[in-house]
Amino acid sequence: MKHREKRVINIIVLRHIHIERDTPVNDDAWAMPIEPFKKEDMKQPLLAESSFATLFPKYREKYIRECWPLVKSALAEYGVNANLDVVEGSMTVMTTRKTWDPYIILKARDVIKLIARGVPYEQ
16 A cells, blocks of 8 residues: 555545544433424425324224314424325325424325324324
8 A cells, every 4th residue: 555545544544533532422312302393493394294094993983083173283283295095095294385393294105104004193
């Protein structure tokens, strides 16, 4: 290995060590505050539509019909469209151009999965 190559490698290693030393160590990462995502943080609408669907059993249909307006209105606050297809036995959530939280579609997917599996809406 040439002298110049060794020198470049040493500089890279030293810079890496220097960066690691400057980084504060946090023993409890869960204690770090997480700033909530606000409408103002979303500069442009999402580029593509995302959607998730979940099937539910026939015996859950009555409860899902009762709580569906609550689910739909809660998701509409974030710009997520929610559809209930009782004939097929499925719930679908999808992003719209008004969706302002990019992570909310995954949370909405989890909500419909939990409702389909028997978790009450209030939880």
